Amino acid sequence: MKRKRSVETLAAQAGVGADKAYGAVSAPIYTTAIYRYDTFGNHRGFDYSRSENPTRQAAETVLADLEGGTRAAAFASGMAAISAVMTLFAAGDHILCSDDLYGGTYRLFEKVLRPYGLSFDYADMGDPAAVARKIGKKTRALFIETPTNPLMKIADLREAARIAGDRGILSIVDNTFMSPVLQRPLALGADIVVHSATKFLGGHNDLIGGAVIASDPAIGEKIHFAQKAVGAVLSPFDAWLLLRGIKTVAVRIAKAQQNAEAVAAFLAAHPLVRKVFHPSLPGHPRRKLHFSQASGPGAVISFELEREKAVPRFLNALKTVLLAESLGGVESLVTHPSTMTHADIPLEEQAAVGLTPALVRLSIGIENADDLLEDIAQALRKAKR
Numbered sequence: 001m002k003r004k005r006s007v008e009t010l011a012a013q014a015g016v017g018a019d020k021a022y023g024a025v026s027a028p029i030y031t032t033a034i035y036r037y038d039t040f041g042n043h044r045g046f047d048y049s050r051s052e053n054p055t056r057q058a059a060e061t062v063l064a065d066l067e068g069g070t071r072a073a074a075f076a077s078g079m080a081a082i083s084a085v086m087t088l089f090a091a092g093d094h095i096l097c098s099d100d101l102y103g104g105t106y107r108l109f110e111k112v113l114r115p116y117g118l119s120f121d122y123a124d125m126g127d128p129a130a131v132a133r134k135i136g137k138k139t140r141a142l143f144i145e146t147p148t149n150p151l152m153k154i155a156d157l158r159e160a161a162r163i164a165g166d167r168g169i170l171s172i173v174d175n176t177f178m179s180p181v182l183q184r185p186l187a188l189g190a191d192i193v194v195h196s197a198t199k200f201l202g203g204h205n206d207l208i209g210g211a212v213i214a215s216d217p218a219i220g221e222k223i224h225f226a227q228k229a230v231g232a233v234l235s236p237f238d239a240w241l242l243l244r245g246i247k248t249v250a251v252r253i254a255k256a257q258q259n260a261e262a263v264a265a266f267l268a269a270h271p272l273v274r275k276v277f278h279p280s281l282p283g284h285p286r287r288k289l290h291f292s293q294a295s296g297p298g299a300v301i302s303f304e305l306e307r308e309k310a311v312p313r314f315l316n317a318l319k320t321v322l323l324a325e326s327l328g329g330v331e332s333l334v335t336h337p338s339t340m341t342h343a344d345i346p347l348e349e350q351a352a353v354g355l356t357p358a359l360v361r362l363s364i365g366i367e368n369a370d371d372l373l374e375d376i377a378q379a380l381r382k383a384k385r
């Protein structure tokens with residue numbers, strides 16, 4: 001049997017082969033809305049760029065390959081990608097989600113989709129008994145993040161997929177935090193993977209994009225239909241930026257993750273830090289489970305300062321690490337989840353899952369590790385005063 005090409009090779013050669021006319025190694029950017037028919041009833045597979053565009057198709061091909069799916073669809077944002085997946089469901093359906101969900105996803109589910117008659121429930125996806133208990137007659141899918149954002153809780157992808165399979169419901173995984181470089185949920189039994197391509201896949205904080213990858217061609221077809229029918233497609237320019245970003249995703253993640261391990265270890269030993277959340281740390285809950293389904297800890301770290309009052313001083317004192325929302329890019333970023341990325345989750349619910357106002361989230365980039373450690377150390381010194 002022919003060995004499958006690895007994620008690194010697929011990524012480095014993203015878009016190669018997309019240009020049939022001249023063999024351009026870099027996929028061309030097809031900035032066209034429409035395509036001329038050869039004759040009545042006959043076109044070359046493209047008629048209107050909301051339905052298909054060659055640059056977007058090149059990005060979709062590599063996304064499907066990276067996640068090991070049969071089909072991918074690229075969207076104008078991660079939220080558009082998740083919205084398209086939700087068109088698989090109808091009023092009355094129930095979706096069971098990870099209990100520490102990305103704030104924007106929670107907002108979409110609770111503020112936009114609940115009024116349409118979908119209902120959502122939240123469970124610890126690392127506890128198969130809790131998951132099984134919360135699945136009811138109306139449940140149609142599990143929606144999983146692992147590690148979660150920002151508390152780095154680990155879900156059991158194999159068990160969740162097995163439970164979903166037994167009940168004949170879908171298992172959907174938001175793989176944004178890990179990327180296919182570190183974790184490939186479809187290979188562990190999941191049905192659908194979604195991404196905010198804005199993060200690690202794009203990797204340069206220069207585009208907003210999203211993706212859905214399906215293992216079953218029939219589901220892939222439904223997602224493709226939703227992409228065309230709803231219309232939040234990735235533009236040709238952004239599809240090209242995404243292809244360009246994907247080429248280096250494996251080396252970027254390797255370097256960022258190495259930096260993140262150094263930062264996590266430094267923070268864990270610091271007297272002003274109460275708690276550090278990163279799967280690289282020996283005491284991280286379900287660390288073994290994480291490494292049974294992912295090949296690395298990733299580059300996002302959350303930590304709690306000893307005193308909540310020190311948070312603004314710490315954030316303002318950082319110089320190399322930029323105070324900005326988002327994650328997964330080459331630049332290191334810091335955010336305050338409680339008031340920034342997760343502000344749409346009511347404070348009581350934040351508290352219930354352990355998201356405190358003392359929590360700070362770092363997305364570690366590919367800078368020099370000592371520069372990052374020095375910056376964080378000086379900001380912690382200033383935060384103490």
Ligand SMILES: *Cc1c(COP(=O)(O)O)cnc(C)c1O
Nearest residue numbers: 077078079102174176196198209
């Ligand atoms: C950013 C993010 C999203 C939303 O993606 P956008 O590209 O910002 O729309 C969804 N899930 C996770 C885990 C994210 O980090």
